[in-house]
Amino acid sequence: MTKPIISMKNIVKKFGDQTVLNHVDFDIAQGKIIGLIGPSGAGKSTIIKIILGMEKTQEGTATVFGQVMPNRKLLNRIGYMAQTDALYDALSARENLMFYADMKGVDPKDAKEQIEHITKVVDLVDDLDKRVSGYSGGMKRRLSLAIALLGDGEVLILDEPTVGIDPALRRKIWDELHSLRDDGKTILVTTHVMEEAELVDDVALILGGKLIAYDTPANLKAKYNEDTVENVFLKAEDQNEKNMGNR
Numbered sequence: 001m002t003k004p005i006i007s008m009k010n011i012v013k014k015f016g017d018q019t020v021l022n023h024v025d026f027d028i029a030q031g032k033i034i035g036l037i038g039p040s041g042a043g044k045s046t047i048i049k050i051i052l053g054m055e056k057t058q059e060g061t062a063t064v065f066g067q068v069m070p071n072r073k074l075l076n077r078i079g080y081m082a083q084t085d086a087l088y089d090a091l092s093a094r095e096n097l098m099f100y101a102d103m104k105g106v107d108p109k110d111a112k113e114q115i116e117h118i119t120k121v122v123d124l125v126d127d128l129d130k131r132v133s134g135y136s137g138g139m140k141r142r143l144s145l146a147i148a149l150l151g152d153g154e155v156l157i158l159d160e161p162t163v164g165i166d167p168a169l170r171r172k173i174w175d176e177l178h179s180l181r182d183d184g185k186t187i188l189v190t191t192h193v194m195e196e197a198e199l200v201d202d203v204a205l206i207l208g209g210k211l212i213a214y215d216t217p218a219n220l221k222a223k224y225n226e227d228t229v230e231n232v233f234l235k236a237e238d239q240n241e242k243n244m245g246n247r
């Protein structure tokens with residue numbers, strides 16, 4: 001692999017005496033979509049927070065563009081969508097977008113153009129001037145995704161971006177992610193929707209604090225002799241439970 005854009009080296013993360021990540025290692029190359037999957041509580045959000053420098057580790061280092069985060073200079077090159085929405089309820093969606101565009105240092109003229117395109121992708125054009133306090137949960141997710149896409153970041157880190165989003169729009173969002181990837185962007189995305197795990201370049205499967213698999217969906221299906229990533233996931237989970245039981 002040429003120099004990785006995101007790199008996790010030998011990460012150990014504990015919360016109290018709970019070891020959430022136990023020597024996790026992986027690199028993400030430029031121009032790839034990586035799908036981070038694993039059961040609830042597996043540590044997916046924790047991985048993202050470590051990459052972004054929002055959580056400290058007991059061992060190991062994570063870097064983005066070869067630098068340890070947080071690094072203010074790099075933040076403008078990264079679009080991040082957290083699992084919980086950080087939106088200003090009293091403002092309209094457009095005002096939220098303009099605010100975040102300004103924070104990311106996007107020129108106001110470019111911001112207008114970007115907002116026009118991005119809000120089409122997330123289907124919020126007709127709701128742009130409504131106050132966010134009147135938004136549904138799904139609309140808030142879509143606005144958070146729009147904010148992450150603002151600024152044309154080289155890296156996108158998206159924590160469950162399609163929760164509460166209907167299948168047709170989900171497809172549109174994935175088309176956009178693929179087109180961003182084709183433009184050379186690097187995208188790390190967590191999901192519980194297994195059909196989405198079919199759409200990534202590589203799946204990183206986290207189970208029992210370990211990176212159990214890191215491969216293309218096709219290779220994983222061949223290796224586990226299953227026809228869907230969902231079945232691979234279930235089989236891996238089953239094997240992992242049996243291994244734990246044998247200890």
Ligand SMILES: Nc1ncnc2c1ncn2[C@@H]1O[C@H](COP(=O)(O)OP(=O)(O)OP(=O)(O)O)[C@@H](O)[C@H]1O
Nearest residue numbers: 015016020038039040041042043044045046047083
């Ligand atoms: N700040 C914290 N303090 C204590 N424990 C934490 C903290 N953050 C996460 N954890 C624990 O670490 C584990 C992993 O959490 P994390 O949110 O990374 O899981 P996840 O894979 O993203 O789950 P989900 O799919 O449900 O979002 C969980 O057991 C969680 O309770």
